[in-house]
Amino acid sequence: MFKWLSGKKAEETPKAHSLDLEELMEQIKAELNVGSDLVFRTLKKDGAKLIFCLMNSLIDATRLDDIVIRSIMNHKEIEEWTCEAIAKVLPIASITAVNQLDEVVGGINEGKVYIYAEGQPYGILADVGKQLVRGLEKAETESLVYGPKISFTESLQGNINILRNNIKEEDLCTEDLTVGKRSKTKAKLVYIKGIADEESINTFRQRVQDLTVDFVPGSTVLGQYIESNSWSVFPQLMTTELPDRVSIALYRGKVAVLMDRSPDALYGPTSFFAFFESTEDVYMRWNMGLFLRILRLVATFLSVLLTPAYVAVLTYHYEVIPSPLLLSLGESRARVPFPPVFEALLLEFVIELLREAGARLPTKVGQTMGIVGG
Known part of the structure; x- marks a missing residue:
């Protein structure tokens, strides 16, 4: 008008x-x-x-x-x-x-x-702008068995349209933001009035407005700029390409930020355990969903602690290992010319190298690399 x-x-x-x-x-x-x-x-x-x-x-x-x-x-x-x-x-x-x-x-x-x-x-x-928007597609990075599989696109208005179709709520609020001093990328602050905490809304709004960088490539980078502690190894904000996940988060009082030309949404505040949740858990029976969350948590601690425990046991605490297993390990270790700590670090490095190669190489080559590396 x-x-x-x-x-x-x-x-x-x-x-x-x-x-x-x-x-x-x-x-x-x-x-x-x-x-x-x-x-x-x-x-x-x-x-x-x-x-x-x-x-x-x-x-x-x-x-x-x-x-x-x-x-x-x-x-x-x-x-x-x-x-x-x-x-x-x-x-x-x-x-x-x-x-x-x-x-x-x-x-x-x-x-x-x-x-x-x-x-x-x-x-x-x-x-009279030319609309360069790809069609709605299945999510690539967050594959699901249960629940909607549609993903966000690079169109800001299209993503808002998807959210409004998911949330038939008159209190769904969107505020216009601009990200980047030079790029002036359009963004939207999204929340449900009456559910979202006012302090969280003001914090998100203020941190985005206070940014002094010239250009922000996408939502994932924006999250790194506005998080509370950039030195922490734990992320403080969640990014997702699933509109359904954002809708659930908004109904739980979260605040989301969507950027133009970015297929991911950023929302928060989040807790440590929120990163072990999947959208599928909502569509499962409570006992199965709870079991899968505990399984993910246990797997995370095992991946972090298993390697240092292996090095500590083989280097200093032989008595922890049962005698039959200790004899077998001793025979296998006798032919390895490296100490356990170097062996473990080398193995971790090779696994990361194979993971990166599998992700960056073309699909057929990446699959072959993963099989040969395994």
Whole structure:
């Protein structure tokens, strides 16, 4: 819907003097520095001029021609080209009046077309951006047996749409945020009013707004910037690609942050035991879900403690090992020219090397590497 800058009418807006068209185009060119990708188109009618400024790679040319230009040319109601008259005839939901150069440049970088009528104190931004969004797909990193398997995409509006379809709640609140001083990536703070703790909401909002970095690649990196203790080996915020998991977290009073061009959602605050939970646990019987959580917890402690326990027993505490097993270990250790600690570290390093190779190599090569390494 068309709205005036700062909610004021045209005669109340600051009278930024009407620029000469050539002067305006030179200012926009100087700010954007994009060369041939920046395009200016001009329409003339009864001596009046109307310019369209756009980024060729970001706009949908069909929408520009069929919706914007054709609507302006075919409406005979427009006696004089003014921004207010043009905004009324454009069948576009997102139209904003602007009279500041930084707003114009920011809008063009977002895939909007800047329309300026000669002699006017302001112009308008109309959203004709090209939507590069992949379809909804099955989650890759968090595979499930039970429950919805749909995953987030890189579209911020699409991800909000998925959440609103999951949560039919009038108290579901979304707040606009901007991440990155230079990149100005759009983000959304999401929570359910009345369930989420106000202190958590304010903490998330304040930490994102206080960021002074130029660019944040995605939600996982954002979590590292805003967490309480960056030196801790334990993560303090959870990232997930499952909308269902975020929906459950919001109903438990958590606060989530979604970023544009990022297929992951960030939510918190979280506890240590939250990282041992899976979305599947909600859809199972309570006893099976509890058993699996305990199993994951035990497996974590075994993976952390088993290697140092092996080294300690073989190096200092032979009496812990039963005699038949000690004889077998002694015979096998006699042919190994390395001490137990070096052997354990070498084995851990090789396992990590195989894991990284399996994850980075092409699928068929990675599978072969894993089998041969095992």
